[in-house]
Amino acid sequence: MERIISVLVENKFGVLARVAGLFSARGYNIESLSVAPTLDPTTSMITIVTVGDDRIIEQIMKQLNKVVEVLKVVDMTETSYLDRETALIKVHTRPEHRDEAMRIADIFRAKIVDSSPTTYTIEVTGDVDKVEALINMLQPLGIKELIRTGRVAIAREAKVPSRRESQAAKA
Amino acid sequence: MKKTGAEIFVESLKQEGVKVLFGIPGGVVLKIFDVLHQQKDVEVVLTRHEQGAAHMAEGYAKATGKVGVALVTSGPGMTNIVTGLADAYMDSVPMVAFTGQVSTNLIGNDAFQEADNVGISRPCTKHNVLVKDVRDLARTIKEAFYIARTGRPGPVLVDIPKDVSTEKAEFKYPDKVNLRGYSPTYDGDKHQIKQAAEEILKAKKPVIYIGGGALFSDAAHEILEFAEMTQIPVTMTLMGLSAFPGGHSLSMGMLGMHGTYWSNMAMHYADLVIAVGARFDDRVTGKIPEFCPEARFVHIDIDPTSIRKNVEAHIPIVGDVKTVLRQLNVVLRSMDGNQREIKELRRPWQKQIAEWKQAHPLKYHQDEKSTKPQYVIEELYKLTHDKGIIATDVGQHQMWAAQYFKGAKPRTWLTSGGLGTMGFGFPAAIGAQKAYPGELVVCITSEGSFQMNLQELATAATYNLPVKIVLLNNGFHGMVRQWQDLFYDGRYASSYLGKIPDFVKLAGAYGIRGLRALKPAEVEPVLREGLKHKGPVLMDFPVYPFENCYPMIPAGAAQHEMVLEDPPKLTKAQRGRVAKKKPEEGEGVLPA
Numbered sequence: 001m002e003r004i005i006s007v008l009v010e011n012k013f014g015v016l017a018r019v020a021g022l023f024s025a026r027g028y029n030i031e032s033l034s035v036a037p038t039l040d041p042t043t044s045m046i047t048i049v050t051v052g053d054d055r056i057i058e059q060i061m062k063q064l065n066k067v068v069e070v071l072k073v074v075d076m077t078e079t080s081y082l083d084r085e086t087a088l089i090k091v092h093t094r095p096e097h098r099d100e101a102m103r104i105a106d107i108f109r110a111k112i113v114d115s116s117p118t119t120y121t122i123e124v125t126g127d128v129d130k131v132e133a134l135i136n137m138l139q140p141l142g143i144k145e146l147i148r149t150g151r152v153a154i155a156r157e158a159k160v161p162s163r164r165e166s167q168a169a170k171a
Numbered sequence: 172m173k174k175t176g177a178e179i180f181v182e183s184l185k186q187e188g189v190k191v192l193f194g195i196p197g198g199v200v201l202k203i204f205d206v207l208h209q210q211k212d213v214e215v216v217l218t219r220h221e222q223g224a225a226h227m228a229e230g231y232a233k234a235t236g237k238v239g240v241a242l243v244t245s246g247p248g249m250t251n252i253v254t255g256l257a258d259a260y261m262d263s264v265p266m267v268a269f270t271g272q273v274s275t276n277l278i279g280n281d282a283f284q285e286a287d288n289v290g291i292s293r294p295c296t297k298h299n300v301l302v303k304d305v306r307d308l309a310r311t312i313k314e315a316f317y318i319a320r321t322g323r324p325g326p327v328l329v330d331i332p333k334d335v336s337t338e339k340a341e342f343k344y345p346d347k348v349n350l351r352g353y354s355p356t357y358d359g360d361k362h363q364i365k366q367a368a369e370e371i372l373k374a375k376k377p378v379i380y381i382g383g384g385a386l387f388s389d390a391a392h393e394i395l396e397f398a399e400m401t402q403i404p405v406t407m408t409l410m411g412l413s414a415f416p417g418g419h420s421l422s423m424g425m426l427g428m429h430g431t432y433w434s435n436m437a438m439h440y441a442d443l444v445i446a447v448g449a450r451f452d453d454r455v456t457g458k459i460p461e462f463c464p465e466a467r468f469v470h471i472d473i474d475p476t477s478i479r480k481n482v483e484a485h486i487p488i489v490g491d492v493k494t495v496l497r498q499l500n501v502v503l504r505s506m507d508g509n510q511r512e513i514k515e516l517r518r519p520w521q522k523q524i525a526e527w528k529q530a531h532p533l534k535y536h537q538d539e540k541s542t543k544p545q546y547v548i549e550e551l552y553k554l555t556h557d558k559g560i561i562a563t564d565v566g567q568h569q570m571w572a573a574q575y576f577k578g579a580k581p582r583t584w585l586t587s588g589g590l591g592t593m594g595f596g597f598p599a600a601i602g603a604q605k606a607y608p609g610e611l612v613v614c615i616t617s618e619g620s621f622q623m624n625l626q627e628l629a630t631a632a633t634y635n636l637p638v639k640i641v642l643l644n645n646g647f648h649g650m651v652r653q654w655q656d657l658f659y660d661g662r663y664a665s666s667y668l669g670k671i672p673d674f675v676k677l678a679g680a681y682g683i684r685g686l687r688a689l690k691p692a693e694v695e696p697v698l699r700e701g702l703k704h705k706g707p708v709l710m711d712f713p714v715y716p717f718e719n720c721y722p723m724i725p726a727g728a729a730q731h732e733m734v735l736e737d738p739p740k741l742t743k744a745q746r747g748r749v750a751k752k753k754p755e756e757g758e759g760v761l762p763a
Contacts, residue, residue, distance in 0.1 A: 058479065066474070066475075
């Protein structure tokens with residue numbers, strides 16, 4: 001099962017190597033990885049997407065917690081969360097395809113951020129399904145280059161219950 | 172007043188109470204050694220190889236419970252201690268290794284004797300740091316010692332570039348550490364402890380299973396109290412030996428691959444296993460799906476990653492073994508004061524274990540012709556008994572020592588368990604002897620293991636550290652040969668050692684006393700004379716080369732599938748094959 005693990009770490013050199021090393025030393029693959037400082041510049045958030053059964057994930061989380069510079073580890077998939085990814089897609093556009101490319105970008109609320117006589121570069125942000133759907137749609141036109149940021153995730157705040165839900169709760 | 176990095180280093184070590192460090196100088200650590208040379212509080216033991224320094228620091232740490240310290244140079248100095256770091260990491264030995272590094276402006280330039288020390292050591296240290304600014308040095312050293320000895324102990328590496336040791340900074344040793352991502356849990360969860368206590372009082376066939384964590388937590392007293400109060404039989408892992416008196420009526424000795432028959436049977440039929448600072452290593456569990464099929468597990472460990480790593484824990488308790496057992500003992504005392512009832516409840520189980528013990532005791536046959544390795548160890552045990560410290564190397568001799576030595580005092584059993592490092596024993600014995608110069612320290616080793624670090628004979632001679640080396644010489648990598656006997660149709664691929672040095676002469680070359688017992692009748696007198704000798708001594712015991720270590724759980728088998736002796740049809744053919752190959756003169760010691 002796919003998991004998104006958020007790891008809050010001290011912003012020091014070598015920390016990322018230690019975190020990544022925990023995965024590689026056990027033969028686990030990292031599907032995607034993103035790192036950037038948080039509001040507090042002395043800490044960084046590492047978001048890791050990985051695949052494993054419950055036992056493997058439990059072991060990974062415990063091992064991550066053991067690293068001295070790791071401050072907090074959260075398995076986002078166990079909570080309610082939002083995740084986003086950005087992709088930059090450079091598409092071949094022969095004259096007869098330029099309109100079609102724009103239309104597809106429009107449907108996905110993606111932006112054309114660069115244009116040349118033979119290409120468009122399209123920027124899209126969304127959850128993984130949206131990004132992949134767009135890629136699939138653009139594939140027939142010919143994708144020249146594709147760059148993805150890897151996913152970031154944030155926990156949702158406690159939501160306000162809908163009227164129907166609160167009625168159900170009363171009953 | 173400002174101090175150089177080297178001065179700060181030495182002052183920091185004094186603040187940590189370091190009395191001795193083991194190491195070898197080199198280009199980038201010259202400044203540090205120069206400062207060490209001009210003071211008397213921290214003694215330097217110059218070893219002959221950096222691996223020796225690392226194992227000595229381990230031996231020192233295992234014997235004292237204090238943090239062992241090694242100091243080596245960059246590049247090859249550092250790469251040579253990697254085995255020691257990995258060994259310490261596996262066996263949770265508190266140790267701080269200081270490595271020299273090329274000057275900060277040269278890092279990454281492939282400078283002379285440069286290596287990525289932090290990168291290389293990352294997977295085999297609890298923590299490691301490159302100090303890039305002399306102003307961070309004191310704080311980093313404080314943190315290194317703190318991390319090494321707290322929580323689940325382990326090795327920490329501090330990498331010090333040459334310019335950091337020469338530059339100056341204000342020195343103030345910090346009073347406390349501030350590590351926001353590191354706070355080990357010491358107290359056990361009360362609810363979990365209560366639940367454990369209830370199960371413990373209810374269980375009909377419980378076993379206490381003790382690992383090395385009990386020793387580093389200094390919990391021997393609490394374990395004894397716990398076991399006696401609840402009348403539960405105790406078994407120990409290779410690393411846990413000496414945490415509970417081996418001669419106690421509740422002790423079942425070691426469990427696992429070469430553990431006693433009765434302890435493995437007890438585990439297999441147990442209804443409750445209380446794991447105390449142990450990690451369910453594969454050498455203990457054998458085949459996991461058939462491991463303790465009837466048991467529920469209470470697992471006490473300070474390291475959450477040890478819990479539920481290999482087996483399910485029904486009642487996990489994260490915390491320091493000593494603290495948790497104290498809590499548990501209080502709860503148990505309050506829940507049931509009736510000792511007679513407990514004794515009554517446990518009697519059938521204890522009787523069953525006694526029957527297993529009687530059915531298949533440890534055994535070997537000593538004839539008049541060739542010395543059996545077990546015989547040497549038993550005789551040694553008779554002579555030393557509860558005195559002194561035993562360090563072992565790795566292999567058959569280690570397992571026999573584990574079976575026949577019934578350590579009574581904690582920290583008197585030093586061995587390499589997790590990594591299984593041949594060459595560990597002798598330097599570890601030197602480290603322990605350095606910590607306790609007046610105590611008897613015996614290194615039980617073999618010709619295979621000993622030759623992996625015999626250069627330290629020079630260290631023992633130089634510092635006149637009176638380690639007694641008992642060398643069981645069978646001319647083979649014995650454990651490898653045993654597996655080849657059992658699983659590879661007796662094809663002795665590269666396990667026969669060929670030319671073996673004359674160890675008595677070798678000792679003599681270092682100015683060390685050498686002794687040899689050629690016949691079984693000479694074993695006891697040689698041991699007696701060797702142990703009496705004031706300085707270091709090497710006792711060579713040529714032993715019967717085809718003795719196999721039993722009982723044994725073959726790799727991948729379950730606990731109750733122990734093999735108790737040589738399968739009869741195999742041995743004859745195999746021995747015939749080897750007997751054809753007569754050693755030439757001076758080649759391996761194979762008694763007729």
